[in-house]
Amino acid sequence: MSKRQHAGKKRKENSLVYTVKEKTELLPFLLEAMSNRSRNSVKSILTRGQVTVDDHIETKHNYPLKPGQTVTILKNKAAIKESILIGMSILYEDDDIIVINKEAGLLSIATEKEKKQTAHHQLMDYVRKENPENRIFVVHRLDKDTSGVMMFAKSEKVKRDLQRNWKDSVKERTYAALVEGQVEKQEGYISSWLRESKTRLMYSSQTKNDGLHAITRYKVIQSNKDFSLLDVQLETGRKNQIRVHMQDLGYPVVGDKKYGSKTNEIGRLGLHAKVLSFNHPTTGQLLLFKADVPKSFLAKSKFVKN
Missing domain, CATH: 3.30.2350.10 (Pseudouridine synthase)
Structure with missing residues (x-):
């Protein structure tokens, strides 16, 4: 297994990128790739959504890997920095809205089973770093397994305006x-x-x-x-x-x-x-x-x- 050059400088610095050479499952692959870590530590990285296969977040231990696929592991130190968002990137931000590019595998909003590993929760933490009073509001949703452009509002008023005028806006x-x-x-x-x-x-x-x-x-x-x-x-x-x-x-x-x-x-x-x-x-x-x-x-x- 060999670490592969990654195009994005930030991702290169904060991530480990591997190319799959032979058929295997995700957990054994990660255990070999991160042989300096304990099994529980590797499992935690997987569970937290820090592992991407090709273009989607993958958390299943037994996910089958095929030769040629790319596995990207977000390093722990990067994952806890305020500037790093797991499974998403910010395309645009101003005083009223935030537009993101969401990866497949990341929930838009909380469910009964998952409260924190969502786009909404991460953005809430992100804006509260600047001011604890700041909040994020859901305007529309993407299914967990759908990727792409998604918008959030920074106030209840903006959310209401966007939803009320959605068809025209x-x-x-x-x-x-x-x-x-x-x-x-x-x-x-x-x-x-x-x-x-x-x-x-x-x-x-x-x-x-x-x-x-x-x-x-x-x-x-x-x-x-x-x-x-x-x-x-x-x-x-x-x-x-x-x-x-x-x-x-x-x-x-x-x-x-x-x-x-x-x-x-x-x-x-x-x-x-x-x-x-x-x-x-x-x-x-x-x-x-x-x-x-x-x-x-x-x-x-x-x-x-x-």
Whole structure:
């Protein structure tokens, strides 16, 4: 195993980056990579979300590794510094909002099981370093296994303004979706009414007003016989909207077992919020933020000649 040069200087200084040479599981790999640490210490680093495989946080001890994958370990000293956020980076910040790029595997907000290792909690700690009275407010959410651009407000008023005017303020929400199969129609439009079952599963209805109206547009970026990479634009922002609509089309999102996926070739959900553009809640200025499409999405959907 050999440490590999990393492009980002900060990440190079604060992280250990390895390339997987042979099939193994994550915990044994880490134990070998950090042979100077105790087993419990390595387990703690894994549990705290300090380990990234390719482009997602991974905490499972038995996660299978394949040759060519990249494993990044955030050092303990870096993890506890106030300037280091685990599983996310700040794209923009002012007195009213914070925009982040969230990695897959990081919760947006707390759940019954996890209270601290979330984007919201980390940002709350981050702003309170400057002033203990500072707070962070959730404007919208990304699923745990969805990566990409996400915005938070710094006051209750800004949060309310953004949510009340969301439809008019947001000018573009574009996702990259890696789906199963070769999508034949190069551009498409899906419209349905979404309802939630008793088991919290969202599903489509074609009966007008039978649920919340959801509209999704998509365009094929690249594809092969196994996978397609789509640009997906949301005209409405309903729960699990893209995931349900891709299942409706017969091309479920990769890794989305809940909505029909049969594969998990990239070890995560194939959904990434790549563009968020909106009018600033205070100044009215049009802002646009981008997060690069994960390399694994591009690699899987690349056209390969027979």
